[in-house]
Amino acid sequence: MYRSDFEPGTTRWAVRRAQWRAMSITDDDMKKPKIAVINTSSTLSSCFIHVNKVSEAVQNAIRMAGGLPFEVRTVAPSDFVTSAGKKARYLMPTRDLIVNEIECMVEGAVLDGMVCLSSCDKTTPAHIMAAVRLNVPTLVLTCGYQVGGYCSSGQFVDIDDVYEAVGALQAGTISLEDLTDMTEAAIQTPGVCAGLGTANSMHIVAEALGISLAGNSPVKAESRKLYDYARKVGERIVELINQNICPRDIVTEKAIENAIMVVQAVGGSVNTVRHLSAIATEAELDIDVVKMYENLASKIPLLTAVRPNGPYRTEDLEAAGGTRAVMKRLEDKLNKEILTVNGTTVAENIDDAKINDDRVIKTVKDPQSKRPGVAIFRGNIAPDGCIVKLSAVPQGIDRFEGPANIFDGEDEAIEAIGKGEIKKGDVIILRNMGPIGGPGTVFACSFVAAMNGAGLAPYVAVVTDGELSGLNRGIVVGQMMPEAAAGGPLAIVKQGETITIDMEARTIHAHIANAEIDERLSRWTPPAKPHLKAGTYLAQYCELVQPIAQGAVLGKRDFRKK
Template structure:
């Protein structure tokens, strides 16, 4: 993976290191900085001669996706020392997707802020980003891009689910299918309890193309991870070898002193979107890529996702859109093999953190399983995987994971059944008085970034009576997100959201809605005069949070079509050194 022609121990004098401003001066601040770290075992000579690499670790006991990062950090540390660098591990907030409330999503921006300020405040010449769970990965990358230092990303790796009834169902996608069966009365509660015991087999993130796996493979396409690193399972010792390699590479990056964001140009984002479509990845990745592009100064819009999505087939036969788990995709050649198959659609001159171009990665790759990595003309499914739609119900756009939906719902007209929040759904979805049939369109609103911090509520449950009839999909529309492991005809991220007065706030029970995928159209079939009357009656909801981070979040969060970043965090710092650090007295003592 590494370019062996490059020497990790080359002279540090070619480019000035950030850490030199802390350690390489014979003055009082230099004395304080060096003597402070003597207790960590580093000598004056070490600190004055070696590059410093930060290991930013999101390990936590309460986050099984990231639980192996404690061990991987030690291997990264070893690699850094082997290459002549000085490693300092720094703990960061860990976002446990299934545990943290009300949802992990608002804390993506908090972690990104923590990363940026941690990097700017400490004498790191480069950083290694260790993350696994859904929001952790984009948060780390966003913060590092804004901080303006060299960085390399290493994911925790996919879990290895146990086998269970139904074969490969012992994973997150299997959970959604089992829940539907349980609600339909097709699955005994005792059997469900057995499934619960089996579903979490090992540490590591989702083993299908949920958000975590999607972001991990995308990192290779962006060029910020070592080629072939993303899909090695968390419990596979090859991941420890990769971690050591990442440590060595980080020292090369530190010596080169090139900001990691220079890799993230328009070519890199095009390649990432192409890969996202080819694997049938999570719609959450759209939001994360939009936010990351905003940090990197790249002009990226929803239109670009749709343009690329129209020409990229679904070629990775991986759940939830396909049959297999990510370990099979790794065995088939992994991301390098996928990129080889996609080569006609890629910018092969885009660069990788490995020192190679994507073209170099492709030329060395081999496709080992034609069923798992399909030819471009023999996709897993015909048609687009992701699509962006607009209309009077979503003026700024909405997204759909087309490959997860039943084809009959891609051109659909139906009667709206409106739910104001997720608790109302839980209480009333099975109420016969609602008159829900298979042609109804379920609407959830007030679940967007301002309304509810945008949880993964977009895969609204179906009524029991329809499940009992064998119906497994309905058209659902919301300003929420959807789990990358879920499936179904869900139109998501409706922008602007209902809580800020978007048209979704004006829908009433019984309104007719028309969706046409081919025309990329989503319309509320109510005349404009009536909509104006409703708008005049609409009242904005009262703020739910009046203190702390959640108050800041509600006041500064951008809408989904802009990536849900904070309005004051777009772009990046020009200077990676903290303001006024070396002007006068620095201290502690």
């Protein structure tokens, strides 16, 4: 008896049976477990254009395994397409929109389980958040990465190169024709951005958490391996339902610890911090994810050097053994006894994992770097913490100090590169761009990429509460907590005041007396948001979004211990 089986003769049974008989669903099929296949498909972006075929493969496998699949479509945000409007303010809110859409469709229809087809940045965390919120048997299938190609000049490029080349154009080192040529070649297949951006990082997180099948990440989009996993997922979700193994049996505090350790080892995206915080909040886990990153940073060195952290590409990481191989390297540190969606423990999943290339995935004793991939910094302008992707900071830079050069938007900052208004030694501050300040986190990542393209990244630091990309590299401090628009001290820093960033001590400090900070904050008022129109989704988001340390989820949660 499944929860979706309604009593014959009731209104719910009768009207649903009429609907489904019109769709040629038989009475025998109606007795099977009813499974949502969450399809974030869209023809707006190359990230999603292959997902329909993956959905069909999963649905076929579910039918063969004795289940009844129903495709459920949701919004499909792409960081490089959906970011065009309102300075990318819609991007972060789409994550929580997907969670709510899934709740409405799966709970509204009282389905027995779901398979979530995850692709671009916001979809994987949204799917895991929905899984732990609803707590019905769930599998996440990550749908793969794209690959780049060769320009007419013979140069290999991917989307990361295009991203950074805008800065080179601003600096006058390449022409518009050069940039156009790069856009012709940069994306040759469907799938998410090459490199350890947020999408690939969250695909790895899903496997490290145990909510996707072992060996699923990273995987090349449209590959035979991806479709093999689509078949396995379709079979396994029916078993999960029959075994009543639910997401909260899997996504536990120890599982989140494992995911953080893997992020540290691969040098994953800074955005994994907010997304894992949101997953923990939705799972009602009484834990401080930011503090967990902070505590684990000293224990896990960087084992891989995949772009933007080094010369290797995502396909090199897959060929070297992928997430299973990284977890095998961390075997002595992981929580190995915990359950995964395979129905086996972490220890069993990685028992026979092979490391196929010691150069790509190094050992804990002989790492790529003794620094962790991602570190939490604190200081008088980030009392609740901020995030630095240490693996992407240029080698040899242990400390950076310079005057604040303040902008309230990345467009103005990118324009300042071309005008020569950004000098070596500057600390660029991009503020009032967080979830509350946007509302919806405003892009700062395009400016960081432009800095690299202009050749300024080793000489200029960026400090922001705006949206960063996992592809960003350089001296970049993100997710300032509290954000400026929530009354964080970043709001009261003045033009020209000195900022010190210490990579070894993991601190960020403005040369302002604490009493002066307090005095300025007492006079501070939140910035106006003239662009907000009452009744729009962004206005609703602004009213509901919670602090970023809790993952910027919507609505206050009271489960945490007081």
